[in-house]
């Protein structure tokens with residue numbers, strides 16, 4: 001009996017004690033609940049409406065006229081969209097591979113202590129995470145323009161914006177995210193395992209590939225998935241740094257809404273939403289699984 | 293005549309970490325096949341000493357030799373030494389068998405040999421049924437045995453064990469103590485064993501080094517350490533001990549007479565050179581003291597005292613008495629007779645005499 005009572009007490013201690021016989025909610029709780037309802041309404045209602053209308057048989061207007069898969073069928077037949085998707089995947093794939101490699105190396109370097117400028121390097125890496133996309137995009141554009149001029153003046157090389165400038169730009173913002181994710185994974189890595197491996201005769205190289213990399217691997221993969229998702233979803237940076245003829249899913253959607261919001265747009269957007277959600281969930285799951 | 297080589301030799305080894313000295317001028321010679329324990333309170337530098345032998349840390353000054361070879365800055369992976377870590381440090385992404393095989397794989401031993409040796413190693417620690425499991429699926433004691441098998445399979449010259457039994461419960465701990473000792477004797481490997489459990493050190497070791505504040509205070513066989521401690525710290529750290537401070541009155545034939553501030557004279561065996569007038573301390577272990585009721589016994593080392601507390605612990609009764617000057621004094625009596633009669637045991641307030649034989653007490657530096 002005493003034990004049961006003791007357990008109860010512990011429970012309330014952890015779970016913030018609350019009066020057991022609760023008659024009515026205090027006004028603070030009301031306000032918070034209301035706020036939460038508003039937040040979720042603004043977040044999700046537009047998304048739900050968008051997904052619903054991608055199945056709406058009406059070509060124009062906000063009237064529900066029955067369920068259809070017509071817009072999805074049209075999408076899959078649309079060659080232009082197919083090209084845009086392919087471009088998006090190319091950009092996301094290449095920038096992810098490069099950003100993951102560089103970002104992982106950066107995280108490993110940051111983990112090593114006792115080199116000059118480590119703090120500054122660390123802080124500098126976080127910058128792209130917090131600065132607005134537009135600022136990032138404009139500064140990249142400025143950078144490319146300047147660099148092209150220098151190449152022309154010094155080497156006589158004529159360079160122009162294209163797919164590769166988009167890829168470089170995506171690498172630039174993705175490195176930070178990869179570094180952060182891999183860094184968390186490294187922080188959870190038990191360094192005594194490295195000593196144990198060395199003790200058993202493993203060289204530093206063997207220790208890295210047999211012990212450290214497999215254990216931070218899920219973090220690296222998580223970082224890569226995140227980077228892939230961010231790249232697929234990016235509009236602003238792509239829009240500013242692409243060359244003529246480079247058209248990704250996001251820029252294509254933008255080009256189309258300038259004319260009108262059609263049911264196809266709703267359908268593309270729904271599919272992109274689905275894709276991103278799957279990618280983010282997989283990324284989270286990978287990181288979670290490592291800890292388990 | 294060939295010079296004897298030692299499994300491990302430390303020559304004036306010192307380790308300083310920014311501002312603090314973890315190991316101070318330690319010189320030790322550990323023989324081949326010896327079970328050598330490092331014993332001392334928390335923070336005295338035991339782990340640091342092991343880490344230097346293993347090669348995870350380099351001495352700030354002094355030299356370390358393993359099998360007669362100067363180690364210098366030889367990295368850990370090139371030393372013929374293996375470690376059983378206190379935290380086990382098993383590789384979580386590998387099965388038990390893969391963990392155990394790791395050292396052999398690093399040595400590029402062929403697959404068939406690895407398989408037989410892994411099987412033997414797992415048999416030795418009685419884990420043959422667990423090869424496919426992950427470390428996380430094992431109990432603490434099983435993990436500890438995996439760590440042991442993983443180290444032993446490499447047949448190192450020297451095995452370093454950093455409090456390997458600290459995480460185990462008492463019963464498992466006793467079992468593992470026996471198991472470790474028998475494995476060590478069977479394989480003839482030199483064990484350097486860190487513990488801060490003095491009983492563990494006494495029962496398992498060929499020799500023990502007692503450390504304090506980075507220094508080695510005394511090295512000796514368990515009986516030497518327990519029966520002939522050289523300093524008050526060692527006497528106090530290993531087992532229980534009563535101390536009586538006093539001034540040296542006389543020294544003859546190795547027997548030293550002290551006079552306490554209360555004017556009582558005690559006589560003990562001289563352990564370090566003293567002369568009349570020096571301050572010194574007499575040390576006597578509680579199990580070597582007798583309690584006498586009634587008539588005052590004859591001879592030296594007799595004090596009248598009052599029983600203050602009695603603790604019955606099964607095999608012994610531990611009695612705390614108070615001496616006339618007010619200081620407490622421990623006495624342990626073996627319970628040689630089986631009885632439930634409370635009158636057979638002392639009770640608080642009983643007047644008694646405590647007494648011990650001169651050869652059972654030591655005179656040490658204050």
Ligand SMILES: Nc1ncnc2c1ncn2[C@@H]1O[C@H](COP(=O)(O)OP(=O)(O)OP(=O)(O)O)[C@@H](O)[C@H]1O
Pocket residue numbers: 309310312313314332333334335336337338339340341488
């Ligand atoms: N990497 C380090 N940097 C700075 N100080 C250290 C470092 N490692 C150990 N020390 C210090 O050196 C001293 C000895 O530490 P050590 O770990 O060797 O003690 P120990 O005898 O193993 O103690 P315990 O029984 O608690 O394990 C301690 O005061 C500790 O704080």
Ligand SMILES: [Mg+2]
Pocket residue numbers: 338339340454
């Ligand atoms: Mg330690």
